[in-house]
Amino acid sequence: MQIEAKNISFRYRENTPWILKDVSLKIEEGERVGLIGPSGYGKSTLVKILAGYLKPAKGEVLLDGKPLPKKGVCPVQLIYQHPEKAINPRWRMKKVLEESGMFRDEVMEALGIERDWLDRYPRELSGGELQRFCVARSLFEGTHFLFADEMSTMLDVITQAQIWNLMLKEVEERRLGLLMVTHNSSLAERICTRTINLAEINSREE
Numbered sequence: 001m002q003i004e005a006k007n008i009s010f011r012y013r014e015n016t017p018w019i020l021k022d023v024s025l026k027i028e029e030g031e032r033v034g035l036i037g038p039s040g041y042g043k044s045t046l047v048k049i050l051a052g053y054l055k056p057a058k059g060e061v062l063l064d065g066k067p068l069p070k071k072g073v074c075p076v077q078l079i080y081q082h083p084e085k086a087i088n089p090r091w092r093m094k095k096v097l098e099e100s101g102m103f104r105d106e107v108m109e110a111l112g113i114e115r116d117w118l119d120r121y122p123r124e125l126s127g128g129e130l131q132r133f134c135v136a137r138s139l140f141e142g143t144h145f146l147f148a149d150e151m152s153t154m155l156d157v158i159t160q161a162q163i164w165n166l167m168l169k170e171v172e173e174r175r176l177g178l179l180m181v182t183h184n185s186s187l188a189e190r191i192c193t194r195t196i197n198l199a200e201i202n203s204r205e206e
């Protein structure tokens with residue numbers, strides 16, 4: 001599979017300068033790509049567009065040449081910095097996982113998800129504990145691309161390592177495509193097969 005952003009232009013409000021102008025990129029399954037660029041330059045905005053969370057004003061996102069599916073669980077999964085915004089606050093964690101069809105003991109164990117967390121609501125878990133659920137959920141069997149947007153910034157070093165080890169094992173074994181946004185260049189160097197500098201592919205006026 002391949003995901004492609006084709007001539008994407010985006011701004012949050014009309015009559016304001018473009019944040020993204022005529023941005024194109026392609027990622028193949030099995031690739032691990034780092035997305036870098038100055039702070040506030042539009043990296044998070046671009047991954048949200050790629051994952052179908054935001055609609056571009058111009059251009060399109062294509063998965064093997066077709067638009068992203070509108071219904072059902074998406075083959076493109078985004079994990080971002082704020083797990084509390086990504087999970088339905090009214091559902092217990094067990095239901096959150098069931099909805100995605102994801103429940104593998106091996107994943108629960110590797111992420112250090114404890115059995116009794118499953119009966120809790122999101123507000124009864126810490127940010128790090130919740131993020132583990134977001135990662136678990138993103139790894140359901142229909143996933144082909146994983147986008148990680150500063151996924152581990154708010155976590156302690158041990159949890160970061162635990163999450164990245166599992167993610168990379170899954171990415172490798174299942175040949176998933178990975179796009180990671182990070183300011184941590186040593187993490188990107190360790191993980192990625194190539195990097196894309198948004199400043200080099202964005203035609204917006206400065």
Ligand SMILES: Nc1ncnc2c1ncn2[C@@H]1O[C@H](COP(=O)(O)OP(=O)(O)OP(=O)(O)O)[C@@H](O)[C@H]1O
Nearest residue numbers: 012013019037038039040041042043044045046181
């Ligand atoms: N919901 C929003 N409404 C209006 N403007 C926004 C919104 N979200 C982001 N922006 C603006 O869009 C621009 C790009 O933001 P974005 O978060 O995509 O950048 P980034 O490259 O990911 O930044 P950072 O590296 O600091 O996380 C910024 O100027 C930001 O202030």
